[in-house]
Amino acid sequence: MDRFCFKTNIWIVLLALTVATPIFVVASAWLLPGGELWTHFAQTLLTDLVISTVILLFGVGLGVSVLGAILAYLVVMVEFPGRRWLEWALFLPFAIPAYVLAFVYLGVFDYSGYAQVWMREALGLSGFDIRSGHWAIILTFILVFYPYVYMMARASFKRQKIHMIEAGKMLGASPIRVFWKISVPLARPAIAAGLLVTLMETLADFGVVSLFNYSTFTTAIYSAWGDFRSIEVAAQLASLLVLVAFFLIYFERRARGKAKYYSTDVSHIRPYTANGWVGWLLFAFVFSVFMLSFAMPILQIIIWSVDIFAKEWSGKYVSFFTSTAILTLSAAALTVTVATVLALPSRCKSKSRVLQTLIRFSTLGYALPGSVMAVGLMYGVQNISLISEYFGGSSLNHFLFGSIALLLFAYVSRFMAIAYNSTNASSEQIKPVFEQSARLLGASRFRLIWQVYLPMMTPGIMAGALLVAVDVMKELPATYLLRPFGWDTLAIRVYELSAEGLFERAAVPALMMVVFGAVLMFAFNRLDSSQL
Amino acid sequence: MLTKRIIVSILALATLVVGSITLIQAAADDVVTVYSSRKEHLIQPLFEQFTKDTGIEVNYLTGKGGDLIERMKLEGNNTPADMFMTVDAGDLWYAGTQDVFRSVLTDTLLNNIPSHLRDPEGLWMGLSVRARTIVYSTERVDPFELSTYADLADDKWQGRLCLRTSKKIYTKSLVASIVHNEGEEGAEAIVSGWVNNLAATPNAKDSHVMNAILAGQCDVGLVNTYYFGRLIEETPGAPLSLFWANQETSGVHVNVSGAGVTKHASNAEGAIQLLEWLSSAKAQAIYGSLNKEYPANQSVASDEVVSAWGAFKQDDMNLAIAGILQADAVALMQRIGYK
Numbered sequence: 087m088d089r090f091c092f093k094t095n096i097w098i099v100l101l102a103l104t105v106a107t108p109i110f111v112v113a114s115a116w117l118l119p120g121g122e123l124w125t126h127f128a129q130t131l132l133t134d135l136v137i138s139t140v141i142l143l144f145g146v147g148l149g150v151s152v153l154g155a156i157l158a159y160l161v162v163m164v165e166f167p168g169r170r171w172l173e174w175a176l177f178l179p180f181a182i183p184a185y186v187l188a189f190v191y192l193g194v195f196d197y198s199g200y201a202q203v204w205m206r207e208a209l210g211l212s213g214f215d216i217r218s219g220h221w222a223i224i225l226t227f228i229l230v231f232y233p234y235v236y237m238m239a240r241a242s243f244k245r246q247k248i249h250m251i252e253a254g255k256m257l258g259a260s261p262i263r264v265f266w267k268i269s270v271p272l273a274r275p276a277i278a279a280g281l282l283v284t285l286m287e288t289l290a291d292f293g294v295v296s297l298f299n300y301s302t303f304t305t306a307i308y309s310a311w312g313d314f315r316s317i318e319v320a321a322q323l324a325s326l327l328v329l330v331a332f333f334l335i336y337f338e339r340r341a342r343g344k345a346k347y348y349s350t351d352v353s354h355i356r357p358y359t360a361n362g363w364v365g366w367l368l369f370a371f372v373f374s375v376f377m378l379s380f381a382m383p384i385l386q387i388i389i390w391s392v393d394i395f396a397k398e399w400s401g402k403y404v405s406f407f408t409s410t411a412i413l414t415l416s417a418a419a420l421t422v423t424v425a426t427v428l429a430l431p432s433r434c435k436s437k438s439r440v441l442q443t444l445i446r447f448s449t450l451g452y453a454l455p456g457s458v459m460a461v462g463l464m465y466g467v468q469n470i471s472l473i474s475e476y477f478g479g480s481s482l483n484h485f486l487f488g489s490i491a492l493l494l495f496a497y498v499s500r501f502m503a504i505a506y507n508s509t510n511a512s513s514e515q516i517k518p519v520f521e522q523s524a525r526l527l528g529a530s531r532f533r534l535i536w537q538v539y540l541p542m543m544t545p546g547i548m549a550g551a552l553l554v555a556v557d558v559m560k561e562l563p564a565t566y567l568l569r570p571f572g573w574d575t576l577a578i579r580v581y582e583l584s585a586e587g588l589f590e591r592a593a594v595p596a597l598m599m600v601v602f603g604a605v606l607m608f609a610f611n612r613l614d615s616s617q618l
Numbered sequence: 619m620l621t622k623r624i625i626v627s628i629l630a631l632a633t634l635v636v637g638s639i640t641l642i643q644a645a646a647d648d649v650v651t652v653y654s655s656r657k658e659h660l661i662q663p664l665f666e667q668f669t670k671d672t673g674i675e676v677n678y679l680t681g682k683g684g685d686l687i688e689r690m691k692l693e694g695n696n697t698p699a700d701m702f703m704t705v706d707a708g709d710l711w712y713a714g715t716q717d718v719f720r721s722v723l724t725d726t727l728l729n730n731i732p733s734h735l736r737d738p739e740g741l742w743m744g745l746s747v748r749a750r751t752i753v754y755s756t757e758r759v760d761p762f763e764l765s766t767y768a769d770l771a772d773d774k775w776q777g778r779l780c781l782r783t784s785k786k787i788y789t790k791s792l793v794a795s796i797v798h799n800e801g802e803e804g805a806e807a808i809v810s811g812w813v814n815n816l817a818a819t820p821n822a823k824d825s826h827v828m829n830a831i832l833a834g835q836c837d838v839g840l841v842n843t844y845y846f847g848r849l850i851e852e853t854p855g856a857p858l859s860l861f862w863a864n865q866e867t868s869g870v871h872v873n874v875s876g877a878g879v880t881k882h883a884s885n886a887e888g889a890i891q892l893l894e895w896l897s898s899a900k901a902q903a904i905y906g907s908l909n910k911e912y913p914a915n916q917s918v919a920s921d922e923v924v925s926a927w928g929a930f931k932q933d934d935m936n937l938a939i940a941g942i943l944q945a946d947a948v949a950l951m952q953r954i955g956y957k
Contacts, residue, residue, distance in 0.1 A: 130952040196826070197818065198833035213835065215818040297822045299783045299957055312684050313790065313948040315712060461688055468692050484696035487689055488679070567685045571651075571677055574658065582657040582680065587825040587845055 091434035095441055101427060102441075102448040108462040108499050109328055109451055111469070115321030123310060123319045131306050139302045141220050142227070143285055149228035150284045153375070154235025155277050159265055160372060162243040163251070164358045166365040172372050173240075174611070177233055179379040180553075181603025183560040183577065184230045185293030186596045189584065190383040191226055192217075192297060223298045227288055229379040235280030237549070238511075242276035243269060251357045261358055275342045279507050282338050286331050286453045286503060293562070303327060304455050317461065324458040331453035335446055384600060390593035398594045402574075407598060410559055410575040413490075414606075417497035418555035422547055424498055425505035429513040429546075430539055433521055445506070452503035456563030463496050463568070493568040497558050504557065505550040512546025513539070552610040556603050576602070649675045650888040653690065654703040655683035656875055661703065664904055668895050674888050683709035690718050695882040700889035703877035706787040707744070708794070710876050711941020714741040719878035722890055730897035730915045734934045735874050744874030744937060745896050746905040747912035749930070750792050751870050752861040753846055754838045755831050764861045767796060767871070768804075770838060771811020779815040780827045780836035784951040788824075788842055788873060793951060794943035795871045798935055802950070810954050820957050825849065828858060842873075847910030847923055862930040869931040873940070874914060 160166070161173040179187070195201050197213045205211050216222040246269060254264040270277070292304045303323065311320035360368050391398075428445050435441055451459055464487060471481040486492045516539060524534040540547075562577045569575070576595040583592035654661055658680050665676035681689070683704045690697050690713075702718060704710055713719060714737055723740035735744030752764055763774070770779055782789055797805040817836035821827045824845040830836055846860055862870050877896065879889040895901055902913035906921035913920060 126949060126952070130949075130955075192826075196830075197835040198826075198829035203833065213833075215835070217819040217821075296783075296785065299785075299819050299822055301957060305785070309785070309948065309952070312785075314945050315684075317688065457682070457685060461685070464689065464692055481694065481696060484693045484698065487693060488698075566681055567689065569679075571679050574680075578680075579658075582659065586657055586660070587823055587848065589825075 094434050102444050105499050105502050106448040107466050108459045111462040111466045112321045113325040115318045118318040120319045120322050123314050123316050135301050135306055145224035146227040146288050147285055150232045150235045151281050154232045155239045158236050158239035158243055164360050165356045166360040166368040168369045175376050180233050180556050181600045187230050187383050188226050188294040188297045190386045217298050223300050231284040234283045238276040238280040239273050242273040246272050248355050278338045278341055289327050289453050290455045324454055327453045328450045331450050387593045387597050390590040391597050394590045398591045406574055406576050406579050409573045414555045414559045417494055417558040418551045421498045421501050421505045421554045422551040425509045429509035431513050431516045449503040449506050451499040459500050460496055460564040460567040488570045496564040501554045501557050504553045508546045508550030512543045516542050548610055555606050649677050650700050650885055650892050651698045652678040652701045653686045653699040654678055654680050656703050656705050660909055687713050697882050699880050700883035700885045701877055701879055705875040707874050707937035708941040708944040710742040711938050720881045722879050726894045734936050735914050742876050742878035744876040744914045746875050747914050748873045749843045749870050751863045753841045756857045756859050758837045766864045768808045771808045775815040777817050778837040780830045780839040781820045782824055782827055783820040784956040790944050790947050791873045791940045792871045793947035794940045797943050797947055798939050799868045813956050844910035860927050865931055869933040872932050
């Protein structure tokens with residue numbers, strides 16, 4: 087490695103290591119004894135947990151890939167009634183926190199929900215327990231997370247060369263065959279990237295899983311910590327999730343192989359038009375996904391809010407909203423800045439596989455449950471304090487715990503995966519030729535980045551910022567533990583009310599979150615309209 | 619170019635916010651700082667009243683019990699918390715073992731809080747009592763069929779029982795009390811009987827248990843009474859009723875929400891004053907009317923709605939025992955497969 091590369095790379099190494107701090111702290115728990123508790127878990131929960139986690143990941147993964155890709159293909163390649171607004175509307179479920187959606191689904195489809203009551207009373211069918219078995223929770227996760235695949239696949243389909251599709255058509259291939267043989271293989275990296283985010287988020291989920299009383303790996307993590315007061319075993323179990331995520335990323339990279347797509351042209355021509363009943367059938371399909379994943383839950387939330395609004399609303403909501411907005415926007419800006427730096431194209435980086443692996447590793451915090459990540463961070467600070475005290479300084483704990491700085495750090499570590507995924511996807515589309523010409527022309531690296539790379543990466547930066555912003559808005563466990571006094575967010579309000587069974591009241595802050603999320607999406611969409 | 623300018627301004631905003639961390643709230647002398655796992659909407663009215671009565675401000679931070687204990691441990695003698703408040707005896711007991719509390723045994727507290735609802739060494743005080751008992755469908759169950767928690771393990775309840783998840787602290791404390799009263803083997807038999815009798819996967823919430831009974835999925839369940847209180851307030855005349863369990867034997871299992879003064883409190887005097895105030899008649903009445911819980915202070919009458927359910931005999935097992943036995947109870951439920 088030449089000297090220049092050493093100097094640029096060392097900064098990236100330091101940045102990646104900093105982002106990965108909580109992962110290191112959590113993994114260091116293996117240095118501590120776990121002992122009897124492992125034996126107990128091995129004899130009781132573990133087999134069951136591993137099986138149900140695998141079934142869940144498999145079902146959700148298959149579901150989001152198929153649904154996300156089909157929806158994206160339809161809105162990009164086919165003209166059908168309602169396509170214009172549905173293309174945008176299909177993003178909206180992003181704004182609803184997964185646990186809120188799960189909550190509404192249970193309220194409607196569980197034994198005591200109206201759907202089942204109607205089924206028993208009007209149709210005379212017998213009721214059933216939707217929380218037993220796997221399919222109901224898998225469907226819930228699919229409806230919550232399909233937008234990740236939809237979003238990435240849609241961006242990829244838009245960049246597919248229209249003449250390849252036209253060639254397929256001229257050779258007489260049916261639209262379905264074109265989809266399978268041309269579009270899907272070309273979009274495979276994008277679908278895999280969306281799938282990866284989904285699987286990591288499913289692994290780390292605790293909210294939906296507890297509402298369904300379904301057991302996954304996180305069940306054991308929380309049991310180790312909450313029931314057996316063993317933060318060590320909790321951290322050991324959690325670091326296994328990071329390991330799983332690491333393998334998932336590895337397989338995604340393998341699946342992608344050497345494929346890199348240097349096309350940045352966006353096509354607005356739709357090769358197919360669905361008229362008549364076929365068009366309406368497509369509309370019905372896409373519309374029903376929108377209904378189930380967004381319209382129906384929102385309607386329920388609105389119904390709950392209306393009656394209770396006057397009682398629940400107070401001046402406090404201004405503060406809940408301000409805290410949410412400030413945290414959301416600053417976390418998004420910070421995370422995406424770091425992600426951009428990590429993703430900037432550079433010949434130095436592309437030469438070093440170790441560096442690339444390290445960067446990937448630093449994004450794995452996404453697979454850690456939020457509370458484990460937050461406690462890991464507190465222990466990280468504790469270690470620094472111990473060093474400081476050893477040298478006669480004072481502890482930093484009381485200064486950093488409950489500071490915005492530590493909370494933002496937690497967000498950056500936790501959501502780096504989604505920010506990096508997006509910035510890296512657009513960075514990979516930048517041809518190495520730019521760097522070569524810049525050097526020939528004697529342009530500084532700074533000018534190259536500022537005038538060439540950043541404008542070219544803008545779509546990825548914007549998409550990453552939006553995803554992080556929406557995720558931070560919905561984030562609960564890390565915010566709950568690390569926020570400063572008086573910084574309650576909307577998500578915290580939703581949790582505190584619904585934990586006490588006050589779901590109608592919880593609908594008020596939930597609705598505010600959805601509106602805020604939708605506004606964010608709209609704003610980012612406008613900022614980035616040149617690219618869409 | 620526009621996007622670039624926007625990115626720059628967002629970055630500037632972020633820097634500003636990060637910079638503002640130095641503006642940490644300066645704690646004035648007469649402020650009591652509380653960490654609480656009792657939810658904001660249930661403590662804020664109490665603190666407001668306390669400030670009105672005494673002029674002492676209360677600064678609070680809500681969170682999960684285990685998280686907050688961990689945070690206090692790491693903050694050590696610099697912790698801002700003067701008081702830790704939580705909703706389960708197990709958490710109070712655990713915080714006690716982690717050296718978070720100091721012993722506070724003032725005459726006022728000893729008079730106001732009965733001995734089984736507080737730590738023997740005065741590390742924490744129970745402040746409101748939460749009774750967990752049987753709820754049944756008045757349409758499908760004759761109350762004469764009901765008797766004890768153990769009886770719900772009987773075959774006659776096959777397919778008729780709904781329970782809340784074993785992951786919830788209230789279930790854990792109840793099973794811990796059964797381990798205490800019936801021994802490990804007895805408890806194992808009872809809990810396996812329950813699991814055999816389940817009509818559905820255990821529910822995430824007590825309110826879901828009651829909804830399932832109302833919808834006919836099952837006939838009996840176990841709930842904390844204040845959830846029943848809220849349901850009846852919203853839907854008066856719902857065909858549900860409470861039954862006081864174990865009246866001939868150990869009494870109804872009770873848990874507490876409670877608090878203690880932290881070991882490293884910088885305003886211990888204010889925190890003790892707050893703790894005493896919370897045990898007073900005035901505050902105890904607010905506990906009852908806010909959340910339909912039972913007062914810990916026996917000289918205070920229950921809320922009107924609550925007294926309508928009648929008097930009952932409480933299990934007088936010291937609640938520290940529920941904490942000690944909690945891990946055993948969880949291990950037992952996990953062995954049996956109570957999800």
